[in-house]
Amino acid sequence: MPEKTTTQHGASAATLGAGEKFSAYFRNHQMVAVESLAKLLSTPASSLLTWLVIAIALTLPGALYMAVNNLQQLSGHFEASGQMTVFLATDIRETDTNALRLKLGSLDQVNKVVYVSPEQALEEFKEYGGISEALSFLDENPLPAVLLVEPPLGIDKDELNVLVAQIKSFKHVDSVQVDMAWVERLLALLALAQRLVAVVGVLLALAIMLVVGNTIRLSIAARTEEIRVIKLVGGTNAYVRRPFLYTGFWYGAIGGILAWLMLGLCWILLQGPVADIAALYGADFYLQPLPFTPTCWLISSAALLGLLGSWWSVQRHLVAIEP
Amino acid sequence: MVRFDRVSKRYSSGKEALSGVSFELEHGEMAFLTGHSGAGKSTLLKLMMRMEVPTRGEVVVDGSNLSRLREGLVPYHRRKVGVVFQNHQLLFDRSVFENVALPLLIAGTSLKETGRRVRAALDKVGLLGKEKLNPIQLSGGEQQRIGIARAVVNKPALLIADEPTGNLDPELSAEIMNLFSHFQQVGVTVLIATHDIALVERMNKRRLILQNGQMIAGQDFNSGAAHA
Numbered sequence: 001m002p003e004k005t006t007t008q009h010g011a012s013a014a015t016l017g018a019g020e021k022f023s024a025y026f027r028n029h030q031m032v033a034v035e036s037l038a039k040l041l042s043t044p045a046s047s048l049l050t051w052l053v054i055a056i057a058l059t060l061p062g063a064l065y066m067a068v069n070n071l072q073q074l075s076g077h078f079e080a081s082g083q084m085t086v087f088l089a090t091d092i093r094e095t096d097t098n099a100l101r102l103k104l105g106s107l108d109q110v111n112k113v114v115y116v117s118p119e120q121a122l123e124e125f126k127e128y129g130g131i132s133e134a135l136s137f138l139d140e141n142p143l144p145a146v147l148l149v150e151p152p153l154g155i156d157k158d159e160l161n162v163l164v165a166q167i168k169s170f171k172h173v174d175s176v177q178v179d180m181a182w183v184e185r186l187l188a189l190l191a192l193a194q195r196l197v198a199v200v201g202v203l204l205a206l207a208i209m210l211v212v213g214n215t216i217r218l219s220i221a222a223r224t225e226e227i228r229v230i231k232l233v234g235g236t237n238a239y240v241r242r243p244f245l246y247t248g249f250w251y252g253a254i255g256g257i258l259a260w261l262m263l264g265l266c267w268i269l270l271q272g273p274v275a276d277i278a279a280l281y282g283a284d285f286y287l288q289p290l291p292f293t294p295t296c297w298l299i300s301s302a303a304l305l306g307l308l309g310s311w312w313s314v315q316r317h318l319v320a321i322e323p
Numbered sequence: 324m325v326r327f328d329r330v331s332k333r334y335s336s337g338k339e340a341l342s343g344v345s346f347e348l349e350h351g352e353m354a355f356l357t358g359h360s361g362a363g364k365s366t367l368l369k370l371m372m373r374m375e376v377p378t379r380g381e382v383v384v385d386g387s388n389l390s391r392l393r394e395g396l397v398p399y400h401r402r403k404v405g406v407v408f409q410n411h412q413l414l415f416d417r418s419v420f421e422n423v424a425l426p427l428l429i430a431g432t433s434l435k436e437t438g439r440r441v442r443a444a445l446d447k448v449g450l451l452g453k454e455k456l457n458p459i460q461l462s463g464g465e466q467q468r469i470g471i472a473r474a475v476v477n478k479p480a481l482l483i484a485d486e487p488t489g490n491l492d493p494e495l496s497a498e499i500m501n502l503f504s505h506f507q508q509v510g511v512t513v514l515i516a517t518h519d520i521a522l523v524e525r526m527n528k529r530r531l532i533l534q535n536g537q538m539i540a541g542q543d544f545n546s547g548a549a550h551a
């Protein structure tokens with residue numbers, strides 16, 4: 001078939017121009033990408049199993065992330081209010097109370113001041129069953145008068161602290177309590193939950209790599225003979241590796257998309273009940289779905305994990321196969 | 324084209340498969356490699372493909388010293404050599420066409436050129452009409468010829484074959500050997516390891532004979548040809 005001894009082999013790979021070589025390389029990538037996906041789709045049962053494992057492994061930290069994200073927004077709601085209760089000295093006179101009330105109301109950082117007399121406080125208390133009987137044993141009302149002070153919405157923490165210190169310094173003020181304790185506790189819990197998301201995420205990322213790596217190992221084993229032949233007729237390691245890397249990539253990417261769909265399903269299922277609960281508490285709150293950027297992160301990191309898992313497997317098993 | 328210089332090969336098992344083998348093949352030459360079973364024929368061919376590396380000595384194929392060839396360049400060396408081995412041969416999960424096209428696919432040949440060359444190669448081995456079939460649907464002799472088509476599709480300068488007529492009947496064997504001498508006639512260097520002494524004698528080509536890892540005849544270019 002070849003015409004001349006000295007140049008015949010040159011006609012194949014060696015004389016391809018640089019541009020031609022590049023386009024051939026690109027074409028091969030494209031072809032392998034499509035073929036490896038088609039191969040996965042042609043065995044839907046076994047591929048789906050791997051995809052579901054990956055999707056579930058991703059849904060778990062994804063759902064945790066979504067929960068934390070929502071609670072953070074919820075805490076933001078309350079942090080902004082920063083309402084405080086100013087307890088007045090028990091021996092305060094009515095004129096002093098009024099003066100203090102006006103003084104507080106005139107402060108820049110105060111929107112509204114509501115006076116609650118000891119009697120009113122007692123009435124409110126009596127509405128709670130059990131306590132009223134206990135209170136009836138007391139001769140006099142033990143409750144102090146209270147001013148409920150509401151700073152403007154969106155006040156930041158530092159301004160709030162300054163305001164509290166200022167109010168504390170006023171005469172006849174016994175103590176000031178900012179209704180923030182539970183918000184702070186929630187924030188601390190959220191920080192913990194965030195850490196948890198990270199830990200669970202890392203562990204499950206490892207699990208995904210192992211799952212993909214093992215799946216790839218099996219398909220390498222099933223194609224040993226093919227790999228030998230390809231290497232025998234001059235396939236480079238990169239060439240042999242390519243389909244397996246793309247397969248790993250598809251496992252990850254499609255697993256990631258499935259995880260996103262599962263999170264969407266969770267959102268659809270929970271959104272209604274959460275809105276109902278929020279309505280019960282009179283809160284203007286609804287469950288946020290996973291935002292766009294984290295969604296991109298979810299899917300691209302899944303694809304990357306698939307790629308890494310297959311890379312790890314390929315490095316270990318493929319290079320050892322020689323004709 | 325091919326030069327072995329005092330080549331020895333000892334396998335990790337301790338078995339010395341080749342000891343001090345030296346010979347040369349000229350461009351466009353065709354030679355047979357014979358010897359008893361276990362004499363080292365397959366080992367010698369594997370050294371030429373860099374499937375094994377010599378323990379001592381040098382193997383030079385088409386100007387490159389295979390012992391010094393960087394690992395990354397080994398595939399490019401293999402693309403220059405057409406090879407027909409008895410084991411790992413055809414892939415039965417793809418068509419005849421795809422089997423033959425494999426070396427071109429790997430080398431990144433354009434689709435149009437691939438189609439043209441595959442058909443030319445299949446035509447050479449007389450299987451042009453069967454490109455769409457699965458190799459499993461073909462007879463042993465036909466499968467052997469697909470292997471040959473795959474070996475020559477990339478227009479290699481050197482063609483090596485390990486017992487290409489292994490379990491074929493004498494008529495088919497002769498046909499296959501004729502095919503190889505056709506390739507020689509268009510300038511390909513051909514080396515064939517075989518047990519089939521009767522066939523080798525009829526072909527009237529140079530004959531390299533191995534015995535217990537030593538080359539006992541044919542290493543000298545002129546005497547080999549004269550002997551045959």
Ligand SMILES: Nc1ncnc2c1ncn2[C@@H]1O[C@H](COP(=O)(O)OP(=O)(O)OP(=O)(O)O)[C@@H](O)[C@H]1O
Pocket residue numbers: 334335336338339340358359360361362363364365366367
């Ligand atoms: N991978 C290997 N590891 C260890 N020993 C080997 C290996 N391959 C071959 N041998 C030994 O080297 C010697 C030469 O083997 P080789 O396969 O080259 O012989 P051969 O001439 O091709 O024989 P046959 O005609 O039976 O194919 C044999 O004794 C064989 O057992």
Ligand SMILES: [Mg+2]
Pocket residue numbers: 364365366485
């Ligand atoms: Mg042999």
